[in-house]
Amino acid sequence: MIAFISGVVFALIVVALLLWRTIVIVNQASSAIIERFGRYQRTLTPGLSILVPFVDRIRERVDMREQVASFPPQPVITEDNLVVSIDTVVYFQVTDPKAATYEISSYIVGIEQLTVTTCCPGPERGIHKVGDERQQRVITGAASAAAPTATMTPAVAVTPASKFTSV
Numbered sequence: 001m002i003a004f005i006s007g008v009v010f011a012l013i014v015v016a017l018l019l020w021r022t023i024v025i026v027n028q029a030s031s032a033i034i035e036r037f038g039r040y041q042r043t044l045t046p047g048l049s050i051l052v053p054f055v056d057r058i059r060e061r062v063d064m065r066e067q068v069a070s071f072p073p074q075p076v077i078t079e080d081n082l083v084v085s086i087d088t089v090v091y092f093q094v095t096d097p098k099a100a101t102y103e104i105s106s107y108i109v110g111i112e113q114l115t116v117t118t119c120c121p122g123p124e125r126g127i128h129k130v131g132d133e134r135q136q137r138v139i140t141g142a143a144s145a146a147a148p149t150a151t152m153t154p155a156v157a158v159t160p161a162s163k164f165t166s167v
Helices: 002-022 097-102 107-119 127-140
Strands: 023-026 030-036 039-044 047-050 056-063 067-077 083-094 150-153 156-166
Touching: 002 023, 023 030, 030 097, 039 056, 039 097, 056 097, 067 107, 083 107, 107 156
Parallel strands: none
Antiparallel strands: 023 047, 030 039, 030 056, 067 083, 083 156, 150 156
C-alpha cells in the first residue's frame, strides 16, 4: 500500500513538472523568444502558449513597451570655446524582439552609442560648428522639438531628446 501511494505521489510530481515546463504565459506588452535545442524556434506573443517540455526553452522575455534611458552627459566645445554638456534622455521601443535578441549583444548599449554619435559627431562635420548650432537651438527654445528621430536597426525605434547646459 505504501509503495502504491509513493508511486502515485511520484507520478503526480512528474505530471506537475511536465505541466510547469509545458504551459507558458506571456504577459501583455511583452514577447518571449523560444529556442529549440539552442536554435531560434519562434516568438511568442502575449497569452497562453504550449512548449515541448525539456526541448523548448525561453531564451529571453522582451518588454515591448516604450522605455526611457538616460545616458551620461557628453561635453561639446562650441565655436567660441565654451564647453556645453549635452544630457541625453532616449525614448525607445523594441519593435522586433528576435532582432533585438540575436542581432546585437546588448541593444541598450547600441542605443547609447547611437545617441552619442548622433549628438556629438566627429571632426568631419566640424564639432565646433555642431556645438554652436546646438547652443543656438537652446537659446531659441527649440531643442526638444528639433531632436532627431533615428533607427538603430529595424528591431528598435529610438527617439532622442537632449537638454543642453553650460559647464
